[in-house]
Amino acid sequence: MNESRPAMKIALVSVLTAVTVVFTLLVRVPTPIKGYISLCDVVIVFSAYLFGPWTALLSGGLGTGIADIIGGYAQWAPLSFVIHALQGLLIALIAHRKTEEDGTADTASLGAMIIGGIIGMIVMAGGYYVAGGILYGFQAALVEIPLNLMQSGVGVVLGIAVAKSVSKAYPPVRNLYW
Amino acid sequence: MISSTYVAGKGLIYHFDARSKLLLTLVLCIEVFLPVSPTGIYLLSLISFLIALYATGMKQALSPLKTILPLIIMMVLFTPFTYTDAPAAITAGNVQLATTEALYHLNLLIARFIAITYMATLFVWTTTMSDIMLTFQWYGLPYSGALVITLAFRFIPFIADSFKMISDAHSLRRVSSDTKGRRRSRIFDILPTISSALVFALKSIPNLAATLEHRGYSTGHRRTRYRTLRTKGPLFTHFLICVIIATSFYLLFSL
Numbered sequence: 001m002n003e004s005r006p007a008m009k010i011a012l013v014s015v016l017t018a019v020t021v022v023f024t025l026l027v028r029v030p031t032p033i034k035g036y037i038s039l040c041d042v043v044i045v046f047s048a049y050l051f052g053p054w055t056a057l058l059s060g061g062l063g064t065g066i067a068d069i070i071g072g073y074a075q076w077a078p079l080s081f082v083i084h085a086l087q088g089l090l091i092a093l094i095a096h097r098k099t100e101e102d103g104t105a106d107t108a109s110l111g112a113m114i115i116g117g118i119i120g121m122i123v124m125a126g127g128y129y130v131a132g133g134i135l136y137g138f139q140a141a142l143v144e145i146p147l148n149l150m151q152s153g154v155g156v157v158l159g160i161a162v163a164k165s166v167s168k169a170y171p172p173v174r175n176l177y178w
Numbered sequence: 179m180i181s182s183t184y185v186a187g188k189g190l191i192y193h194f195d196a197r198s199k200l201l202l203t204l205v206l207c208i209e210v211f212l213p214v215s216p217t218g219i220y221l222l223s224l225i226s227f228l229i230a231l232y233a234t235g236m237k238q239a240l241s242p243l244k245t246i247l248p249l250i251i252m253m254v255l256f257t258p259f260t261y262t263d264a265p266a267a268i269t270a271g272n273v274q275l276a277t278t279e280a281l282y283h284l285n286l287l288i289a290r291f292i293a294i295t296y297m298a299t300l301f302v303w304t305t306t307m308s309d310i311m312l313t314f315q316w317y318g319l320p321y322s323g324a325l326v327i328t329l330a331f332r333f334i335p336f337i338a339d340s341f342k343m344i345s346d347a348h349s350l351r352r353v354s355s356d357t358k359g360r361r362r363s364r365i366f367d368i369l370p371t372i373s374s375a376l377v378f379a380l381k382s383i384p385n386l387a388a389t390l391e392h393r394g395y396s397t398g399h400r401r402t403r404y405r406t407l408r409t410k411g412p413l414f415t416h417f418l419i420c421v422i423i424a425t426s427f428y429l430l431f432s433l
Contacts, residue, residue, distance in 0.1 A: 007387040010390060014330045015383050018332075161369055162369065162376060
């Protein structure tokens with residue numbers, strides 16, 4: 001990204017934060033057990049792959065924190081902020097892309113994307129397990145691990161697919177990595 | 179899509195300064211993890227509930243309880259398995275269902291979770307989003323951080339509406355009409371819908387950046403500043419009340 005345009009960074013993080021909120025609260029995929037999973041992880045993974053660690057950290061943390069407040073789970077907001085920010089940061093750092101001299105970034109390898117995604121899944125499920133354990137007991141928090149792994153797993157699969165399709169459909173995204 | 183959590187109501191809590199209210203909420207949330215009696219924590223939950231009841235009415239006041247009910251059920255089901263080396267408190271025939279220690283910890287966990295839920299909810303119900311933002315600013319949130327959050331709130335309805343329109347447009351092209359096929363198609367259809375919605379949202383970034391630059395945000399220097407929070411009475415008094423409540427709670431109920 002052109003470093004002389006801080007407004008571009010502000011605009012990028014703001015729009016992706018709003019997208020994370022919308023995908024957390026509105027976009028839900030039905031599961032075979034008659035439940036729903038939110039797609040916030042798709043945006044976090046997508047942001048990490050295409051826009052780098054800082055964008056993923058800020059938009060992932062702020063987006064899920066704001067979504068928790070709006071959705072009526074204000075007590076979870078600080079925890080979601082930390083967990084998803086860390087998730088986005090680590091995925092982006094592992095699936096790190098080289099930035100060319102002209103400011104564009106080449107695509108991360110599929111292997112790096114998958115490893116980054118798996119680390120992100122562990123961070124997300126593990127983070128919520130620890131937070132849940134402190135809040136309502138470690139035995140009860142165990143129940144949420146499979147659901148969180150499923151949600152973040154769907155996030156990784158869809159996130160990789162969406163990152164590839166969006167970078168083809170809208171090539172200027174390659175200039176927004178920082 | 180509703181992007182504000184403020185609930186218009188009545189009561190002194192609406193006139194209490196947002197900065198001291200946030201501090202009190204945080205301090206009390208920390209205090210419930212200190213060695214304090216479950217009775218004190220239940221009392222805190224009860225007071226928070228009664229304030230919510232008076233301020234917003236019964237239906238609204240009960241809504242946080244409904245959202246945490248599944249978690250409370252999980253606590254009841256799973257906590258007894260953690261504490262099994264104590265005298266039995268509940269048995270069914272020869273089977274020990276829960277020990278006295280398990281019941282004590284279950285009681286503490288439920289009390290703590292309800293208290294945290296109600297205190298956090300009460301704060302966001304009784305404080306407008308702009309006051310929450312100004313409170314974070316007062317506590318040191320950088321100008322650019324506050325700008326990101328306010329811009330995100332401005333974009334949430336726009337992105338939610340555009341996602342719905344894109345989703346509706348994509349759903350017009352469904353072929354299958356049977357329920358099973360429709361559900362499967364919906365899962366597969368989500369990918370192009372998400373991609374379209376993301377491209378649509380990303381295309382607004384250059385325009386937003388240009389707008390910010392036209393407003394003077396070009397080199398990171400700010401030309402505007404956020405307004406200062408106004409409060410009824412001296413701010414010191416609000417903070418003093420907050421300190422008195424937090425200290426009294428700890429002194430009265432610490433073990």
